[in-house]
Amino acid sequence: MPSSPDSTSDHFKSSLALANPAALRKALGANSPAKIERGTLQASSVQLVDTILTQPINLVHKEVKAQLTELHASLEGIFDYAGVPDDLRKRRFLHQTGVAISPQHALGTIRDVFRVSSFVRALDQAIETLKSRFDEKLHIIYPACGPLAPLALLLLIYYQSTGKYSGDDLHITFIDIQEGAVISLKKLLHVAGLDAYVKDVLLMDAMDYTQRPNENVHLILLEAMQHGFSREGQLALARHFSTMLEPNGLFLPQRVHIQAVLANPQNEFVEQWKDREVTGYESMNIDIKEERILMGTILTVDQALLKKATLIQVDKFTSLLECATLEIPELEMDRDKKVLLFCSDVEIFGEEKVREYDSGITHPLPDLSICINFIPDDKKEEDLYVKSGDRLQFFYRMNGIPGFIAMKVES
Amino acid sequence: MTHRIAFFACSTIALSSIQSLREQGLLACVVLPSQQDQGSSILEQYLIHLQLPYFRTGSKNTKANLDLLQQSQADLALVVTYNEILPSEILHFFEKGIFNLHASALPQYRGPVPLFWQLKNNEKESALTFHRMTEKVDAGEILIQQKYPIEPSDTIGTLSAKVTQIAPSLIQQLVQLIDQHGTDLPLTPQIGEGSSHPAPQQSDILINWKTMNGSEIEALTRACNPAFVGAQFIFKEAYFSLIEAEQSQQPHFGAKPGTTIHVGNPEGFIVATTDGCLRLNVIATPEGIFSGVHFANRLRIDAGETLG
Numbered sequence: 001m002p003s004s005p006d007s008t009s010d011h012f013k014s015s016l017a018l019a020n021p022a023a024l025r026k027a028l029g030a031n032s033p034a035k036i037e038r039g040t041l042q043a044s045s046v047q048l049v050d051t052i053l054t055q056p057i058n059l060v061h062k063e064v065k066a067q068l069t070e071l072h073a074s075l076e077g078i079f080d081y082a083g084v085p086d087d088l089r090k091r092r093f094l095h096q097t098g099v100a101i102s103p104q105h106a107l108g109t110i111r112d113v114f115r116v117s118s119f120v121r122a123l124d125q126a127i128e129t130l131k132s133r134f135d136e137k138l139h140i141i142y143p144a145c146g147p148l149a150p151l152a153l154l155l156l157i158y159y160q161s162t163g164k165y166s167g168d169d170l171h172i173t174f175i176d177i178q179e180g181a182v183i184s185l186k187k188l189l190h191v192a193g194l195d196a197y198v199k200d201v202l203l204m205d206a207m208d209y210t211q212r213p214n215e216n217v218h219l220i221l222l223e224a225m226q227h228g229f230s231r232e233g234q235l236a237l238a239r240h241f242s243t244m245l246e247p248n249g250l251f252l253p254q255r256v257h258i259q260a261v262l263a264n265p266q267n268e269f270v271e272q273w274k275d276r277e278v279t280g281y282e283s284m285n286i287d288i289k290e291e292r293i294l295m296g297t298i299l300t301v302d303q304a305l306l307k308k309a310t311l312i313q314v315d316k317f318t319s320l321l322e323c324a325t326l327e328i329p330e331l332e333m334d335r336d337k338k339v340l341l342f343c344s345d346v347e348i349f350g351e352e353k354v355r356e357y358d359s360g361i362t363h364p365l366p367d368l369s370i371c372i373n374f375i376p377d378d379k380k381e382e383d384l385y386v387k388s389g390d391r392l393q394f395f396y397r398m399n400g401i402p403g404f405i406a407m408k409v410e411s
Numbered sequence: 412m413t414h415r416i417a418f419f420a421c422s423t424i425a426l427s428s429i430q431s432l433r434e435q436g437l438l439a440c441v442v443l444p445s446q447q448d449q450g451s452s453i454l455e456q457y458l459i460h461l462q463l464p465y466f467r468t469g470s471k472n473t474k475a476n477l478d479l480l481q482q483s484q485a486d487l488a489l490v491v492t493y494n495e496i497l498p499s500e501i502l503h504f505f506e507k508g509i510f511n512l513h514a515s516a517l518p519q520y521r522g523p524v525p526l527f528w529q530l531k532n533n534e535k536e537s538a539l540t541f542h543r544m545t546e547k548v549d550a551g552e553i554l555i556q557q558k559y560p561i562e563p564s565d566t567i568g569t570l571s572a573k574v575t576q577i578a579p580s581l582i583q584q585l586v587q588l589i590d591q592h593g594t595d596l597p598l599t600p601q602i603g604e605g606s607s608h609p610a611p612q613q614s615d616i617l618i619n620w621k622t623m624n625g626s627e628i629e630a631l632t633r634a635c636n637p638a639f640v641g642a643q644f645i646f647k648e649a650y651f652s653l654i655e656a657e658q659s660q661q662p663h664f665g666a667k668p669g670t671t672i673h674v675g676n677p678e679g680f681i682v683a684t685t686d687g688c689l690r691l692n693v694i695a696t697p698e699g700i701f702s703g704v705h706f707a708n709r710l711r712i713d714a715g716e717t718l719g
Contacts, residue, residue, distance in 0.1 A: 087675055087676045087677075088675075090674070090675060090708055091673075091674065091675030091676075092673075092674050092675065092713060092714040093672060093673040093674070093675065093678075093681075093714045094663075094664045094666055094670070094671075094672050094673070094714050094715060095664065096664055099713070099714045099715045100714065101713070101714070102674075102675075105713075231715055314665075315665065316665075317662065317663070317664045317665030318665040381621070397665075399664055399665030399666070400663065400664025400665050400666045400670075400672070400715075401664075401665065401666050401667075401670065401715055
């Protein structure tokens, strides 16, 4: 373990922090956010990861949420600490494969309890699996990692502190298109004492990353999507990086299913969450869930798809992936005003999943432009008017704004 | 030859011309419109300050207006930036005629706000035209027409300033022509149908991202700055005014028009149009006037979000 610059002080703070959340907040620098110290970061992360790896998340959700919130509050100071100017923190833009959210916004990912905990567990298991498959040092690529690389950071701190894996066992290439994210992450990895695990931190569009000669890639860690598998470049990036994997390598997440579901939006998004402390798959209201009508699976993104997918080039920026054709079922009269939802489930590795409502990335996405068995009062140019019995052909649009589009199949 | 000129005006754009006439001893009186709008009220304050003779027309009392003109002993009238239609009695009152200075190359762009429409339509050249006033608005024979370029950076404000600068010399030319020719002036009829444009309505200053290309939106922005505060656009059902914009080389990556492409310096606040991208430089809100990036940050507009 690398020594802390002030190990006595850090040890004291760590002990204090573990015993007392308020002390943890103070020790992590909530009152002076520019100061981020290795010892306190290690202490809080190790305890957190230990909880995540050993306890079912439903039992420790509240505790993990509180700890991630504390961690987020302390890490908010990373921009000041790394000297990232305000403009680079807030910069957000479209690029060829989707939206690049601002580094400031990306900080929030670390508060996403189910997403972070599932990925931490899945990544740990995947590394264990890969260590049994390969004798060499594992090379992980983490594109679109953001300023905190939240799906790997905590686990690396845990490995470094517990000695489970060292920098001789694995190293990571971090890639992000946001300069503010790269500056922050470099600083954070250094402060956290993780330099030995870092192969590179690259400022670039991940689509421009090319595998170097004799460079083996054992694991790709990629989570670049928003709800309904929209807006970010997950599919394009997955296609790009999947070809770089060693034959027995792993791509996380292993599978993303997107289904078309018809639901009553009021029940779906409002009623079922009344009086719920936790929003997540396990907290969904059974009656309301049963009211839903499943149209079918639109797309499953896995290695098989990534290898065989052929795209239809529409113009300079846009290509389409043909997805499923689904029939709109008959709806009972009182069920006529249903909205089509794109619902995604993310299978990360093994049993680890991020399911509907568990995370911002799996929140069902309504498509209000598809009007089934009704004509809206305020018609819009992009509306598609369809009825039960019609067939919808779905496509996945890949450009600066990725997402699903549907077309009515004319009989 | 001496003239006694009645000068019909409703804006400070006319002020330099009025002062020029006064210095030459040609000003009989200034006539302001019956409606006390902001422009004419400011002009009125100047006239009071400069102790120039003026009166406001009674809206329907033509006889009283004619009496006042009679008292001023005006024999020639110039109409510069006047926003009310004059009755026939006034059009025929002046011995040497009544001439309107219109800010376009008549017969094109007849109507009350020609500079707005010329900018909106991305015209590269305009003109100032003195024509004899008739009952048919902006249709009388042309006495003088002087062209001038519209620069790519011109706004309705800068064009108005150009008009202010050019107008006194044109008035000088007109006076000289009357000196030379008396009532037998070298007038030219307006040839062709021309075009006529009404006063802009709210729909005319609203940006339609779905139909307007970048050049058209930029042109509309210049046409609205500062006279209409700016071209209007909608975000989340609220109206905002785009005061300055410029076309950007940023790719739109297939996003539909109106989509936010970029927020952040130095590139700016960039939005997709039908043919590319536009950088929104200055935006007015009820809370103040902001740079595009500042505005987008205040409203937390994300990349990928659409302006209405």
